[in-house]
Amino acid sequence: MSIDPSSIPNFGAQPNPQPSGPAGPVVPDQDLVKQLLDQMELKYVVDDEGDLAAPWEDFRTYFMFRGEGDQQVFSVRTFYDRPHAIDEKGRLLEAVDDWNRRTLWPKVYSHTQDDGTVRLIGEAQMLIGTGVSLEHFVSSTVSWVRASVEFDRWLVEELGLEKDLESSDDEGDDED
Template identity: 60%
Template sequence: MSIDPSSIPSFGVPQPQPGPGQGGRPAGPPPIVVPDAKLVTQLLDQMQLKHATDEEGDLVAPWEGFRVYYMFRGEQKELFAVRAFYDRVYTLEQKPEILDLIDEWNRETLWPKVYTHTHEDGIVRLIGECQMIVGTGVNLDYFITTTANWTQASVGFEQWIVERLGLQQDIEDAEGTDGEGDAPSED
């Protein structure tokens, strides 16, 4: 099943919507499909996102500081999940502050729902997750729009947490170094 490029959200840039029967699609509701990795790959390609397949067969799109996984789970791959693994490390002492922040995020946004994962060595990391049941089929436009929105929201969370923790200057300083930990490079 091919994805109609006009159905992919533009995240702010209005796109003309074809009328009934236009745009290469017949009039009427979009088809119901059972999504699979091939469909998600087409969507990521059309969104122009760099991606790969990991050793478990899940699709992964990397960003600086986090990765977004697109995975199907269940005996018949009936559960589709978009899961973001954020690389920033927090200590156990920071966990109460982080929990307060992600509670705020989870109250104020629909997705991704974010939670902490504490490793055996005491390192705390954040994970964002969205899920939908797709085994009996889903409206193609709904699947495309939701997956694209979940991806954008995963990126948005990273920007939000950087802002809330006041880390923007630290990130800019790290990007401005010459790679050896010295002062920022001059332009």
């Protein structure tokens, strides 16, 4: 099974072409995801657990397969690296709840680490064990990646984090 390169939606304003491939359902695998990421021109690595990860500057998106047989699940999970203080958790959760109400994916939740910092994780899943159409798999995966990127942009704007980023850049400049 292969994906026609012209079928991969890009991140620009052009319409999304439709993938061509098998007429019936397919059970996606890691090789298919690698092919899709290559065609989307996204860099990726395989971690120690064998999962694919596409790194961005402030987050990492993992493409994971879990379960067996007809219960196998494909999950796209994004770990946002920006730490948030525990005393900001209420405000952060309000923003995340707003995102989750207004969007289909990724569904975002918080994780408080042992050191008290709060980080966010976004996730979308698809049951694939009985097979899915190649078109559905490709369009869903591309949409999930786009939405993961968009969430990070939205959160920065929603919480005014660009000011924090700019001031930390300015502080670093003063030390030089």
